[in-house]
Amino acid sequence: METRIENPVIWRRLSVVAILLLAFSGLVWRAIDLQLNRGEFLQMEGNARFLRVMKVPAHRGKILDRNGYPLAISTPVDSVWANPHELHPKGARFNRLVTLLGLDGRQLRRELEARKDREFVFLKRQLDPGLAERVMALGIDGVYLQREYRRYYPMGEVAAHVVGFTNVDDTGQEGIELAFEDRLKGTSGSKRVLRDRTGQSVADVEPIRAPKAGQDLVLSIDKRIQYLAYRTLLAAVKRNRARAGSAVVLDTRSGEVLAMVNQPSYNPNNRSDLVGSRFRNRAITDVFEPGSTAKPFTIAAALGSGRFGTDSLVDTSPGYLEVGKYLVKDIRNHGKIDLGTIVQKSSNVGASKIALALPPEELWQTFSRFGFGQVSGAGFPGEAAGVLNHYFEWGDVHKATLSYGYGISVTALQLARAYAAIANDGRLSPVTFEAANGKVKAARVISEEVALKLRRMLETVVTSGGTGTRAQLEGYRVAGKTGTVRKVTPSGYSEDRYVALFAGMAPMSSPRIVTVVVIDEPNAGDYYGGQVAAPAFAEITQGVLRLLGVAPDDRSLPLRQASATVPSRSVMERIQSALAQLKLPPERHAPEATR
Amino acid sequence: MKVLTLPQALPRALATEPTWIDRWDYGLLASALFLAGLGLVMVASASISIAAREVSDPLYFFWRQAAYLGFSLAIGAITLGVPTRIWQRLGPVLLVLGIVLLALVLLPGVGREVNGSTRWMKFGTLNLQPSEVMKVFLVIYLAGYLVRRTEEVRSRLGGFLKPVVLLSIIAALLLLEPDYGATVVLFATALGMMFLAGVPLMIFLVWVLVTVSFFACLMLAAPYRLERLMIFMNPWSDPYGSGFQLTQALIAIGRGEWFGVGLGASVQKLFYLPEAHTDFLFAVLAEELGLVGVVSVISLFAFIVIRAMQIGARAEKLGAPFCAYLAYGIGLLVALQSVINIGVNMGMLPTKGLTLPLMSYGGSSLVVSCLCIAILLRIDHELRAGP
Numbered sequence: 001m002e003t004r005i006e007n008p009v010i011w012r013r014l015s016v017v018a019i020l021l022l023a024f025s026g027l028v029w030r031a032i033d034l035q036l037n038r039g040e041f042l043q044m045e046g047n048a049r050f051l052r053v054m055k056v057p058a059h060r061g062k063i064l065d066r067n068g069y070p071l072a073i074s075t076p077v078d079s080v081w082a083n084p085h086e087l088h089p090k091g092a093r094f095n096r097l098v099t100l101l102g103l104d105g106r107q108l109r110r111e112l113e114a115r116k117d118r119e120f121v122f123l124k125r126q127l128d129p130g131l132a133e134r135v136m137a138l139g140i141d142g143v144y145l146q147r148e149y150r151r152y153y154p155m156g157e158v159a160a161h162v163v164g165f166t167n168v169d170d171t172g173q174e175g176i177e178l179a180f181e182d183r184l185k186g187t188s189g190s191k192r193v194l195r196d197r198t199g200q201s202v203a204d205v206e207p208i209r210a211p212k213a214g215q216d217l218v219l220s221i222d223k224r225i226q227y228l229a230y231r232t233l234l235a236a237v238k239r240n241r242a243r244a245g246s247a248v249v250l251d252t253r254s255g256e257v258l259a260m261v262n263q264p265s266y267n268p269n270n271r272s273d274l275v276g277s278r279f280r281n282r283a284i285t286d287v288f289e290p291g292s293t294a295k296p297f298t299i300a301a302a303l304g305s306g307r308f309g310t311d312s313l314v315d316t317s318p319g320y321l322e323v324g325k326y327l328v329k330d331i332r333n334h335g336k337i338d339l340g341t342i343v344q345k346s347s348n349v350g351a352s353k354i355a356l357a358l359p360p361e362e363l364w365q366t367f368s369r370f371g372f373g374q375v376s377g378a379g380f381p382g383e384a385a386g387v388l389n390h391y392f393e394w395g396d397v398h399k400a401t402l403s404y405g406y407g408i409s410v411t412a413l414q415l416a417r418a419y420a421a422i423a424n425d426g427r428l429s430p431v432t433f434e435a436a437n438g439k440v441k442a443a444r445v446i447s448e449e450v451a452l453k454l455r456r457m458l459e460t461v462v463t464s465g466g467t468g469t470r471a472q473l474e475g476y477r478v479a480g481k482t483g484t485v486r487k488v489t490p491s492g493y494s495e496d497r498y499v500a501l502f503a504g505m506a507p508m509s510s511p512r513i514v515t516v517v518v519i520d521e522p523n524a525g526d527y528y529g530g531q532v533a534a535p536a537f538a539e540i541t542q543g544v545l546r547l548l549g550v551a552p553d554d555r556s557l558p559l560r561q562a563s564a565t566v567p568s569r570s571v572m573e574r575i576q577s578a579l580a581q582l583k584l585p586p587e588r589h590a591p592e593a594t595r
Numbered sequence: 596m597k598v599l600t601l602p603q604a605l606p607r608a609l610a611t612e613p614t615w616i617d618r619w620d621y622g623l624l625a626s627a628l629f630l631a632g633l634g635l636v637m638v639a640s641a642s643i644s645i646a647a648r649e650v651s652d653p654l655y656f657f658w659r660q661a662a663y664l665g666f667s668l669a670i671g672a673i674t675l676g677v678p679t680r681i682w683q684r685l686g687p688v689l690l691v692l693g694i695v696l697l698a699l700v701l702l703p704g705v706g707r708e709v710n711g712s713t714r715w716m717k718f719g720t721l722n723l724q725p726s727e728v729m730k731v732f733l734v735i736y737l738a739g740y741l742v743r744r745t746e747e748v749r750s751r752l753g754g755f756l757k758p759v760v761l762l763s764i765i766a767a768l769l770l771l772e773p774d775y776g777a778t779v780v781l782f783a784t785a786l787g788m789m790f791l792a793g794v795p796l797m798i799f800l801v802w803v804l805v806t807v808s809f810f811a812c813l814m815l816a817a818p819y820r821l822e823r824l825m826i827f828m829n830p831w832s833d834p835y836g837s838g839f840q841l842t843q844a845l846i847a848i849g850r851g852e853w854f855g856v857g858l859g860a861s862v863q864k865l866f867y868l869p870e871a872h873t874d875f876l877f878a879v880l881a882e883e884l885g886l887v888g889v890v891s892v893i894s895l896f897a898f899i900v901i902r903a904m905q906i907g908a909r910a911e912k913l914g915a916p917f918c919a920y921l922a923y924g925i926g927l928l929v930a931l932q933s934v935i936n937i938g939v940n941m942g943m944l945p946t947k948g949l950t951l952p953l954m955s956y957g958g959s960s961l962v963v964s965c966l967c968i969a970i971l972l973r974i975d976h977e978l979r980a981g982p
Contacts, residue, residue, distance in 0.1 A: 013791060013904065016791060016923075023934045023938075024900075024930075027937050027943075028890055028893055030938075031941060034845060035849060035851050035853070035881065035886045042846045045842065046846040046863070050867065194862060197867045
């Protein structure tokens, strides 16, 4: 083979090969540098991009009624958020997103632009998980989901005022949700996750902190009683075209609130409903002058002072009494009457005369011991203490008006609590919204004997000749007091705006529950407590006693509950027609009847 | 079939003339097949999440690439039977065909625009990338030209300028797409071939100077282009903007360490690294298979390139200059393409849309790669058979 000297190719080829080999070696050298020497830095950079600490939201505790029915539960929902750095607010997919979320595209673009310097902007909170899935299926860069819990209130407006509600961040804002925030709220945990660039967690890397769920809370509220009270109050408020109303049912021994309802109410599941004063728990936040419902406490002071006995007679003629420039009036002249009759007929003159005969200190102490002018201790947010002026400030007029419930202001809950003390043999229990477990620390406010005397007087109110006959129950004896209060207006006491009240307890022989009904500004003709509030009281109390399975104590009537089996229709009808014919209930025989 | 034991087979191989079966470079073939196979596996791995999200079929890209590979192997097998003189004779025709295709792709309605570049033509469900085809056609034509005009090329400026003019036309067409990567590869390959063919050194150096100045002017005329081009020097200065793709690639490679995070376990392919299964396949490979995988792949490419140069040298020695230039050209093509792609992946070169031969997803690239390897094998086969 011939060797061509002029062939320049050998060195050229060698130099090309050398350059190429150098290039390949350079690649290997670079790979070693990147993978071994700078691996740590690059891995760190990588981790900063795809490892994220994710919040693990914790369940907020459930709120249950005393039998374990849920009043507030947390359900998982998804919130959609965006990173404005990564989300390009353009194109068909972005428009689909805007449509799915029901947002305004132009406004969203402006918002994203305004928050360019942030990495987190909520697009829409608390979506149904199904919808959230469809949003993520669009596969838009920079759009992410966050698991959250949304509060759901199965009883809706029925228990709204007691349970309250949380805000969108799952923090209690009103009611029990606010009062027991510390116990209900969970502590969210965190974990490290591996995310792909679309924001989907691909794998859990390590847990950092376990979430701690909030504690469940068992309330004293009984769902069934709550519902019954709500329905009854609603009907009463509607029937009387009233401005507002409240009803409270207390357990006399434990001080547990079995039901607390108000009108108007709102639906806590629909946030747009949260306007105006609808979500005020009037039974606790609104005060009113108790009127005649305060008379039993004047009588209690009288009996406790030793200056009066049940058979002491007070001359109420001529049906009015001048106190200073002020005239105290009765509906008519009751003449000389005993204390029980003062209560039964609701004599303002009688009550005033008693009050004027008592040392102011004793009168004040009795009212104060029953809890007026103080918060109930239930720890409910926004509770009003009411006003009970100190006796230093009293003159005769004040003393007289206090005796029949003016110049003092109370809440429905305070009134119920004070009546519960009469029911509970003179022991005042703290009010609680939690299911009571164990003994209740009750404070004695009047003697057992005085309490019993008061109850007997109060029973006469609902019997023939009393002001509250429409509070009578089937099968149970009832004690209670009506109240009809003129409302205070800027120009003095109103002539046509009233608060109708009824406070009472049952069964009379051993009271289990106290019910207070407040109807604010009845506007359909009737306005007396005995006409407007007493029927609602009766309906609620009757139902509660049946629900609680309390044994009837009034055997003077044929009882529907007497037979274990459900009576046939004809029997029911017979009983009802018999009741209708009776009109007036028979005398209830008590050994120490006051008259 | 009778199996021969070693003591039987050995004397026979020594004793007799090499048979047809023996006259193939099995090392080269095995290297190429290995790379193609590994490429298919890596395409599957790198594209699973992307495919699942975009076309709701995790294996969409895998099956397409598998089909392309089958088609490419068939083309390769046919090519093995095509004598090199056919290619020599077809050279000018192929060149014209290539230029026509390059021009066609620029016509509206014919070309398909992806990411701002019009590089693809649609044929049914298949996409043809004329720039890929042009590379191999130019190498074939140029090899023929260099043989026809050896003396002119080695002595006169004209012999050098003619292909340069041709090259400039092609480059202009490519720049219109635009496809800078292909332009660079074509230019460098052609220059390398002419250098190996013996273009006078002075002319060559002057020309290199002219070309470099031309590109430099192009850059300086538009500083933003330079800036964007130079981000590879320090991608961390803007990791969420212009440096995004490169920093993601570097992170992928850095995560690989010695043995990688394991096949299929790449995180960067989860939408962090754009073009994970095409231009940045190598970064995913580096992440999943580590330095071991990286060095293996680089070595195999280097081996193929060295083999091409060796075959070329042998052809020259045996007086088959067309085969020699063709082998050099293919060697340069494969070398430039793989070095630039891997260099881009590792942040040594400015980011260009170039595929990794034999491995990246894409039918045109795969067909052309297999064609090149098959031509190399054919040349070697012809050389073994003797002149």
